[in-house]
Amino acid sequence: MSSKRKTPLENPSLEGHHCTVDLRLEKLGMVPFFQALSNEQLRQVNKKFTANHYARGETIYRQGDSATILRVVVAGNVKLVAHTMEGEGVLLAMLQPGDFFGNPTADSKDVYNETAETQTDACILSIRLSDFREIMNGYSSVAMRVLDITTERLNESRQRIRHLSTLPVTKRIAHVLVTLGNKFGEKHPHGLLIQLPLSRKDLADMAGTSSATASRVMSRFQNDNLITSGRQWVAIKNKPELLRISAED
Structure with a gap:
């Protein structure tokens, strides 16, 4: 069998896996708006979350559903996909343990602007937004960080729109690879x-x-020895050159 048909990706099964208290606290502590909390405060916050397990390829929520829940990835990977009027899916983000998704500032009339799907088996923590608002009322550091993150995400969205509308496709793909490498690279x-x-x-x-x-x-990147890839996987071999390509005028 060709090496390209073998995947080097780790694909740990969550069969028999449980979101233990220690694991939950570890991943909640990675969420940006909880990072200033003490261990005891995190324990109190953790009590308001429930854990759910999902198999690979499951839908967690759909675009247009009522946005009443905030979620945190504890194990596995999740992707966020927006669907156009023509029904085409546009990949918005890929998430790893410690990432949150859903709108922390949504009100009762808001809906999700994307569909969340598991890329692997996953364990997800969930909290109702009404309970999350109680946390923000109790911990000012959480409320302030939520405001900061909302602004950061808005700026990131604007930057992405600028990239998609102004940069050549080679630069865009190089930028995507570098970004994914920084977040998920091992x-x-x-x-x-x-x-x-x-x-x-x-x-x-x-x-x-x-x-x-x-x-x-x-294929061009692979021929130039910048990457190597196979079915459903990519490895970066020359990150400095990809950075140069993504940044060049």
């Missing part, structure tokens, strides 16, 4: 392995291009 004999299932369509959606164009650019 040292591996293949290079900096992006440790999550990643299809050409995923890359194309994140770069705002077609799968065919993304495949051509990725």
